Amino acid sequence: MPVKLTEVARLAGVSLATASRVLNGSSRNPAADITERVRVAAEELGYVANAQAQALARSTTGLVGLVVHDIADPYFSAIAHGVQEVALKSRRQVLLAGTDFGGGDGATDGSTHSATHSAELAAVNAFISYRTDAIILATSRFLEEDPLLSRNLERYIKNGGRVVTLGATSIPHAKVISIGNFEGARDLVAALVDRGLVRFAILSGPHDRNTARSRVSGFHQALTERELTPLAVVEGEFSSRGGFNATLECLDTLEIVAAGTSLDSPLCILAANDVMALGAMTALRSRGLRIPEDVQVAGFDDIPTLRDHFPGLSTYRLPLEEIGRLAATLALEAETQTGSTVTGTVVLRESAGTTASSANGA
Amino acid sequence: MPVKLTEVARLAGVSLATASRVLNGSSRNPAADITERVRVAAEELGYVANAQAQALARSTTGLVGLVVHDIADPYFSAIAHGVQEVALKSRRQVLLAGTDFGGGDGATDGSTHSATHSAELAAVNAFISYRTDAIILATSRFLEEDPLLSRNLERYIKNGGRVVTLGATSIPHAKVISIGNFEGARDLVAALVDRGLVRFAILSGPHDRNTARSRVSGFHQALTERELTPLAVVEGEFSSRGGFNATLECLDTLEIVAAGTSLDSPLCILAANDVMALGAMTALRSRGLRIPEDVQVAGFDDIPTLRDHFPGLSTYRLPLEEIGRLAATLALEAETQTGSTVTGTVVLRESAGTTASSANGA
DNA sequence: TGATACTTGGAAAGCGCTTTCCATCTGCTG
DNA sequence: CAGCAGATGGAAAGCGCTTTCCAAGTATCA
Numbered sequence: 001m002p003v004k005l006t007e008v009a010r011l012a013g014v015s016l017a018t019a020s021r022v023l024n025g026s027s028r029n030p031a032a033d034i035t036e037r038v039r040v041a042a043e044e045l046g047y048v049a050n051a052q053a054q055a056l057a058r059s060t061t062g063l064v065g066l067v068v069h070d071i072a073d074p075y076f077s078a079i080a081h082g083v084q085e086v087a088l089k090s091r092r093q094v095l096l097a098g099t100d101f102g103g104g105d106g107a108t109d110g111s112t113h114s115a116t117h118s119a120e121l122a123a124v125n126a127f128i129s130y131r132t133d134a135i136i137l138a139t140s141r142f143l144e145e146d147p148l149l150s151r152n153l154e155r156y157i158k159n160g161g162r163v164v165t166l167g168a169t170s171i172p173h174a175k176v177i178s179i180g181n182f183e184g185a186r187d188l189v190a191a192l193v194d195r196g197l198v199r200f201a202i203l204s205g206p207h208d209r210n211t212a213r214s215r216v217s218g219f220h221q222a223l224t225e226r227e228l229t230p231l232a233v234v235e236g237e238f239s240s241r242g243g244f245n246a247t248l249e250c251l252d253t254l255e256i257v258a259a260g261t262s263l264d265s266p267l268c269i270l271a272a273n274d275v276m277a278l279g280a281m282t283a284l285r286s287r288g289l290r291i292p293e294d295v296q297v298a299g300f301d302d303i304p305t306l307r308d309h310f311p312g313l314s315t316y317r318l319p320l321e322e323i324g325r326l327a328a329t330l331a332l333e334a335e336t337q338t339g340s341t342v343t344g345t346v347v348l349r350e351s352a353g354t355t356a357s358s359a360n361g362a
Numbered sequence: 363m364p365v366k367l368t369e370v371a372r373l374a375g376v377s378l379a380t381a382s383r384v385l386n387g388s389s390r391n392p393a394a395d396i397t398e399r400v401r402v403a404a405e406e407l408g409y410v411a412n413a414q415a416q417a418l419a420r421s422t423t424g425l426v427g428l429v430v431h432d433i434a435d436p437y438f439s440a441i442a443h444g445v446q447e448v449a450l451k452s453r454r455q456v457l458l459a460g461t462d463f464g465g466g467d468g469a470t471d472g473s474t475h476s477a478t479h480s481a482e483l484a485a486v487n488a489f490i491s492y493r494t495d496a497i498i499l500a501t502s503r504f505l506e507e508d509p510l511l512s513r514n515l516e517r518y519i520k521n522g523g524r525v526v527t528l529g530a531t532s533i534p535h536a537k538v539i540s541i542g543n544f545e546g547a548r549d550l551v552a553a554l555v556d557r558g559l560v561r562f563a564i565l566s567g568p569h570d571r572n573t574a575r576s577r578v579s580g581f582h583q584a585l586t587e588r589e590l591t592p593l594a595v596v597e598g599e600f601s602s603r604g605g606f607n608a609t610l611e612c613l614d615t616l617e618i619v620a621a622g623t624s625l626d627s628p629l630c631i632l633a634a635n636d637v638m639a640l641g642a643m644t645a646l647r648s649r650g651l652r653i654p655e656d657v658q659v660a661g662f663d664d665i666p667t668l669r670d671h672f673p674g675l676s677t678y679r680l681p682l683e684e685i686g687r688l689a690a691t692l693a694l695e696a697e698t699q700t701g702s703t704v705t706g707t708v709v710l711r712e713s714a715g716t717t718a719s720s721a722n723g724a
Numbered sequence: 725t726g727a728t729a730c731t732t733g734g735a736a737a738g739c740g741c742t743t744t745c746c747a748t749c750t751g752c753t754g
Numbered sequence: 755c756a757g758c759a760g761a762t763g764g765a766a767a768g769c770g771c772t773t774t775c776c777a778a779g780t781a782t783c784a
Contacts, residue, residue, distance in 0.1 A: 001521040002493075004740055015764040020742060028743095030762070046517055051492040052417040053740035056769045061414060072443040072666060072683075074436070081434040084460045093488055096458040098446045126455055130413040131364075155408055159363040240670055278670035285672060304434060305667050308602055308640035310647060321434075366770055377734040382772060390773095392732075415770035418739045731780075739772085750761080 012041035065127030070100040074303035082324020097123035134162040134331035140211035180343035184316040185218025195353040201232040205272035243279025274299035296352035312349025374403035427489030432462040436665035444686020459485035496524040496693035502573035542705035546678040547580025557715040563594040567634035605641025636661035658714035674711025
């Protein structure tokens with residue numbers, strides 16, 4: 001139904017080839033008068049090139065696929081924003097898929113693990129089918145990648161596709177952006193201990209996610225180096241609710257109640273990411289505990305929404321948008337870079353660290 | 363480079379037509395044994411259908427385009443999440459574009475207005491070029507649509523594309539999801555006044571956006587009905603920073619300082635959306651003003667991130683994810699529905715309304 | 725057993741472009 | 755003015771599928 005190139009060519013009185021050369025960038029430029037005629041004809045008919053047909057003919061689609069876990073999570077949406085920016089600049093389109101709804105068939109087969117797994121696989125397969133020029137996996141990788149996923153991506157890469165992951169992966173030839181999760185977690189705890197905190201509890205994310213594991217190891221490492229041991233380690237989802245529930249569980253385990261808490265030094269809850277930390281703060285408030293006087297909280301990522309939170313959340317700042325830009329850049333480049341490393345900085349705000357001494361003194 | 367259907371057909375010893383019928387849903391199903399042979403061959407070769415070629419042949423792409431302003435904004439990411447969900451269920455892919463980076467050429471020509479305008483136009487044109495089956499415009503519409511945008515979308519619709527907008531539009535034949543912005547704003551203020559508040563200031567969003575205008579009209583309407591007048595109306599961007607700056611300006615105008623504020627009734631700042639409201643709260647804190655004792659704040663949308671905010675923000679809850687799902691559903695349906703209306707509910711939390719009397723009594 | 729009606733697999737014509745060749749034409753050089 | 759390089763427009767062969775016809779095979783019925 002839409003106008004096609006043939007019609008433009010006919011109206012301009014030139015061949016299909018010439019029209020194509022004029023309208024859709026080619027190495028050959030027809031004479032000025034002809035070019036003009038074609039342009040006018042195209043404008044008059046309202047011609048819009050069919051990208052699908054071009055993709056087929058050129059065997060490159062101008063599409064880049066982005067897989068996130070949950071686009072409504074500030075962590076992922078910040079990264080997506082960065083990806084968008086670069087994609088737009090290089091005139092590529094972004095195909096977005098989330099893995100938090102399961103595989104798509106509605107056949108969510110019990111285990112969350114395999115549901116996410118299959119959702120990721122489904123997303124990747126769709127992208128491969130659409131022949132995206134590159135695929136960015138922004139979701140946290142697993143220690144052991146799904147063999148099917150791995151096989152498909154390997155083949156995809158062999159066929160000229162590029163794959164970028166956040167965090168190490170066992171997928172051969174994928175470009176990886178290493179995030180300083182371990183180091184960051186270590187530095188964060190170090191800074192906190194330096195400020196006088198000694199009692200810690202850890203809210204770890206899903207144990208099968210590399211991101212969660214690295215951060216938790218970093219926490220442990222720093223504590224061990226200072227001869228400290230976490231009072232509790234509770235696992236929860238990478239979500240506000242996950243942080244909320246894990247915190248309640250933690251408080252119950254440690255038998256912390258509003259009254260007699262500020263004994264020596266307040267407990268500091270180390271959450272595996274900011275979203276969990278925010279959930280933790282909500283949980284603490286629900287129990288009438290003050291932050292940071294009674295209990296302190298630290299997160300990880302420094303998601304943009306933290307800007308307006310009160311009290312300010314101490315965290316480890318990752319340049320999320322930059323990570324997105326980097327991923328997109330890596331995804332679009334031919335073969336220059338094979339990877340990159342990103343580190344962040346410790347950011348202490350009111351929720352933990354900065355007021356530790358005053359909390360003690362109170 | 364990837365395996366193609368011809369190769370599968372050859373290996374299975376059948377024709378191209380048969381292979382196609384077996385692998386990619388057709389109305390005709392070849393005999394069981396043949397089906398099996400083809401399946402095995404496809405599996406063995408690792409065949410993945412080329413969606414571009416299918417799109418060309420079937421003249422339908424299975425793509426739906428989503429235009430948001432800023433995917434990192436919780437309002438848009440919540441909607442996007444809803445769109446995703448429905449798209450996934452119906453095995454469609456989502457093409458995402460943001461308009462907060464300008465048109466893409468980097469030719470951001472001064473005025474924010476036209477930069478956004480052109481970004482939207484660029485996104486829509488790209489979607490049309492990719493022949494998406496539908497386009498969802500989640501960005502707030504303008505009173506007067508860009509004629510070029512309108513013309514292109516009109517043609518797109520005539521060619522069988524579906525267009526869904528959030529809020530009324532002058533684009534002919536677009537399906538629209540009407541959001542109860544005016545009514546919501548009115549109800550929200552009504553509830554606030556009922557709780558004893560009488561001094562209001564308005565943080566309006568960009569004046570050329572329908573969303574902002576409707577909400578502000580709603581605020582005004584409710585105030586007028588109760589013979590009240592806003593003490594100040596300040597325009598700001600639909601962002602945290604916009605709310606922050608507008609608030610500072612507002613405080614300066616009204617000469618509100620930390621000391622003598624709780625005279626009769628605290629000032630209540632009505633922000634055109636939650637993100638601005640959060641920025642407003644941050645601004646108030648930066649001036650040492652307490653919420654809600656000294657100044658109160660109300661927002662609009664009830665974005666998911668509010669869950670963990672303290673003090674809780676009073677707002678008008680819009681079912682954002684549901685709006686996204688609705689938009690996607692409308693976008694995918696043939697012609698059953700031509701639109702839909704969405705309303706929300708007033709939600710009073712600590713930031714305004716609930717503590718008005720106690721604040722007075724203090 | 726011959727005629728009629730289904731099934732079923734395959735050949736081939738597109739879907740809307742890009743790009744390789746080719747043919748033609750222009751302008752120079754000797 | 756013959757001869758050749760370089761420029762320029764067009765014909766046609768794909769790109770990887772879907773789907774319409776067709777022809778051939780299998781039942782069904784009188």
